[in-house]
Amino acid sequence: MSNPKQLFILILLCCVTYNAAAKQLHFSKVEKGDFYQFNYQWEDHHKKAQSISFSLNKSVLFNKFRNFRTYKPKLVARHISNKIMRYLNKNPIENIQIDYDKKAASITVKGSDLALVNDAEEKILTLHDEFTxxxxxxxxxxxxxxxxxxxxxxxxxxxxASLSADDLKPMKPLILETVSIQNIRKVTDHVLAFVQSIPYSTLNSRVESSGSGFNPPLKLLWENQGDCDSKVTLTAAILRALMPRIKMVLIFIDNHALIGIDVLAKADEITITLDGTTYLLAEPTGPALLPLGTLNQTSELAIIQGQYTAEKFH
Incomplete structure (x- = not known):
């Protein structure tokens, strides 16, 4: 009869093997004229060493999304109010007085005719929505x-993801030397292991952070780290570069992000159906090396309970 302690250790080892941590064996970037060469080595889901080296143009690396900044509500409110006031100065509303408090970024409408005041307020609200x-x-x-x-x-x-796909096309022939484009599962798993092995940085609250901590795909590669949202975006961009016509969906749950691929699921694999298309789900974040169709318990529970927001990427 098996010793209970030995049995417990065996079960524990099985769990550790199944959820093996991703390993980035090597990362470097080397300046070569107008380009930087990126070099990666990592272990895939079968513990097999993989590698890739590709070059990206400096101009693309440093100028793409260069003006992307953390969203700051107070600054944006002031910007929008200024836009509205400039518009109203050029296109004044008759019989209406407009007062603008720059410090509070607020606009007040005054007039003797209530109907005209209401119309002016609706006009300003429309302008606010359009400028925003x-x-x-x-x-x-x-x-x-x-x-x-x-x-x-x-x-x-x-x-x-969409605007970054073309920038990542240098990876396509290199990946297809290792896995065939005819096997969507193998291609996706290869990309997943690559992204899962990239060091993880903690995701700030999606609702409260206003984009703080998010790295667009090229910046993620440059810094060799990214949070959940950054990693799922990079994964989607690489897969779009590899498979331009495949349907995908980005899925956001509390403090985490997943990706879905329009590919036939096997028994017990995790999927969602959106507008008639069934997507097989995956975990790009890591560090757990999880293949397409397998989620961690927290993600699986969120999907089962419908606690997610999905955005199609077609």
Whole structure:
């Protein structure tokens, strides 16, 4: 009869093997004229050593999303109010007095005709919404709603991934030397292990951080670290460079992010269905080396309970 202590150790070893930590064996970047060469070595899901070396243009590395900054509500409110006042100075509303408090970034409408005041306030509200949307798009942010109906501003991760895919095309032929594009699972697992092995930095609250800590894909590669949102965006960008037509979805749960791929699931693998498409889910963050279709327990529970927000990346 097996010793209970030995049995416990055996089970523990099985768990550790299944959720083996990702290992980045080597990382370096070397300046070569107008380019930087990035060199990586890591262990994949089968504990096999993998490597890749590719070059990125300095101009792209240092200028792409160069103006991306943390979203600061007070500064944005002042910017929007100034835009509205400049518009109203050029296009005054008859019989209406507009007072602007620069310190509070507030606009007050006055007039003797209540109907005209109401119309002016609606006009200003419309201008506020239009200028805000333009500001968000220009600065790669957007509004989103969490699964528990909290509205906030966060980086537009889908747009970051989409605009970064072409920059990562130098990786495509190198990855396809190792795995065939005909096998979506192997390609995805290869990319997942690569990203999972990149050192992790803690994700600040998505609702409260306003983009603080988010690294766009090229900056993540440059700094060789990223939080959940940064890693899922990099993964999506690489997969888009490899497979331009595949449907994907980015999934955001509390303090974590996942990716979904439009590929047939096997029994017991974790999926979600969105607008008629079923996506097989994956964990790009690491450090656990989890293949496509396998999530950690916290992520799986969040998906089962519907505690997530999904953004299509088609």
């Amino acid at each position: 949307e333009t500001y968000l798009q220009t600065n790669w942010y957007h509004t989103f709603t969490t699964y528990d109906h909290i509205q906030a501003i966060k980086p537009d991760h889908v747009t970051f």
